[in-house]
Amino acid sequence: MKHCLVVDDSRVIRKVARKILEELSFDISEAEDGRIALDACRQKMPDAILLDWNMPNMSGIEFLRALRKEAGGEHPIVVFCTTENDMDRISEALSAGANEYIMKPFDRDIIEAKFTEAGLV
Amino acid sequence: MSAIPSDDFAFLSNLLKRRSGLVLTPDKLYLVESRLMPIARKEGLADIAALISKLRQPGSETLQRAVTDAMTTNESLFFRDKTPFEHFEKVIVPSLLPSRPQKRLRVWCAAASTGQEPYSLVLTMAEKAAQFPGLSLDILGTDICAEVIARAQAGIYSQFEVQRGLPIQMLVKYFTKEGDNWRLKENIRQQVKYKLFNLLESLSALGQFDVVFCRNVLIYFDRDTKADIITRIAKILPEDGYLILGAAETVVGLTVPFQPHPTAKGLYVKAAAAALTPPAKVAAG
Numbered sequence: 273m274k275h276c277l278v279v280d281d282s283r284v285i286r287k288v289a290r291k292i293l294e295e296l297s298f299d300i301s302e303a304e305d306g307r308i309a310l311d312a313c314r315q316k317m318p319d320a321i322l323l324d325w326n327m328p329n330m331s332g333i334e335f336l337r338a339l340r341k342e343a344g345g346e347h348p349i350v351v352f353c354t355t356e357n358d359m360d361r362i363s364e365a366l367s368a369g370a371n372e373y374i375m376k377p378f379d380r381d382i383i384e385a386k387f388t389e390a391g392l393v
Numbered sequence: 394m395s396a397i398p399s400d401d402f403a404f405l406s407n408l409l410k411r412r413s414g415l416v417l418t419p420d421k422l423y424l425v426e427s428r429l430m431p432i433a434r435k436e437g438l439a440d441i442a443a444l445i446s447k448l449r450q451p452g453s454e455t456l457q458r459a460v461t462d463a464m465t466t467n468e469s470l471f472f473r474d475k476t477p478f479e480h481f482e483k484v485i486v487p488s489l490l491p492s493r494p495q496k497r498l499r500v501w502c503a504a505a506s507t508g509q510e511p512y513s514l515v516l517t518m519a520e521k522a523a524q525f526p527g528l529s530l531d532i533l534g535t536d537i538c539a540e541v542i543a544r545a546q547a548g549i550y551s552q553f554e555v556q557r558g559l560p561i562q563m564l565v566k567y568f569t570k571e572g573d574n575w576r577l578k579e580n581i582r583q584q585v586k587y588k589l590f591n592l593l594e595s596l597s598a599l600g601q602f603d604v605v606f607c608r609n610v611l612i613y614f615d616r617d618t619k620a621d622i623i624t625r626i627a628k629i630l631p632e633d634g635y636l637i638l639g640a641a642e643t644v645v646g647l648t649v650p651f652q653p654h655p656t657a658k659g660l661y662v663k664a665a666a667a668a669l670t671p672p673a674k675v676a677a678g
Contacts, residue, residue: 373561
């Protein structure tokens with residue numbers, strides 16, 4: 273079973289994402305900001321990361337840049353999932369090493385489509 | 394769902410059959426409610442029965458068209474089912490190009506809806522431009538519904554639509570953001586022409602094509618109409634042309650001049666062309 277880390281400061285979003293991804297046969301763990309997520313990755317690299325942008329302590333983009341410098345940090349497929357929907361932001365995320373990008377609001381179809389696109393489903 | 398009186402159902406199915414060829418079987422009853430209630434409301438009518446009663450009155454031409462459009466519009470995604478686009482790039486284009494000195498391929502998307510299918514073809518080949526230098530696609534998208542044709546021409550999609558089937562790298566590369574929506578760039582849009590067209594009309598006015606995409610539309614027709622449309626498509630395709638049907642569709646069991654491509658699922662070649670294909674590498678002389 274593939275392991276996906278869901279990183280979002282909203283408990284509601286984490287819960288919704290967890291439910292959808294569990295139905296897609298992912299093993300889920302959660303982190304509420306980038307710093308906690310980075311610690312979790314240092315313990316054990318997940319296969320996939322669903323990543324919010326705006327979070328306290330460490331934002332999604334800061335987390336992603338740090339992750340890609342870690343040993344084994346190139347392994348996880350990172351899918352941004354954020355209300356940020358400007359072209360500049362999307363380009364910034366891709367050049368920081370994001371594999372896919374979901375603009376909120378999302379639903380099951382979008383998560384499934386994007387995870388398929390990223391080769392995870 | 395509220396029941397529809399049988400004579401109302403018969404009237405509606407006759408109307409749809411006559412105007413579009415669509416066969417309204419009882420298993421599609423759920424579509425009647427979901428697609429026609431918005432029209433009934435817009436007309437200030439209480440229910441489907443009242444809408445049908447208005448359709449029966451003289452001078453209901455505009456309403457008849459709106460009802461036909463609503464019943465025949467298909468959901469559309471970018472790169473729907475994926476494989477047809479892979480076949481286009483890996484099988485169809487490489488097989489046709491050597492015999493097309495102009496490097497120009499004419500493609501007809503027979504149920505183009507809001508344009509995702511024709512544009513997905515353009516995007517597929519845009520990504521492979523280096524592999525096929527000089528290739529020019531001349532794509533015609535047709536649909537029976539004027540409203541979806543107008544949307545296809547504009548090439549504007551909602552945030553929801555661009556997130557289903559379209560890789561993010563392609564969104565960045567080929568779209569610009571306009572307000573809350575996303576618009577395909579001019580150089581992509583200009584490779585597709587659109588035209589309002591009913592598949593029951595004569596196809597000869599459309600000209601000749603190398604490839605015809607006719608996906609997820611024949612399912613709405615009865616067997617005879619289906620066979621008739623496919624047979625007429627054969628006449629606008631050269632011997633080496635291709636027909637692509639939807640994932641759940643086939644020509645098997647229909648008397649038509651096509652047969653399945655030996656390896657690429659969903660692709661059909663002319664029966665004569667298949668018969669003429671020489672056996673692989675029989676020793677010469």
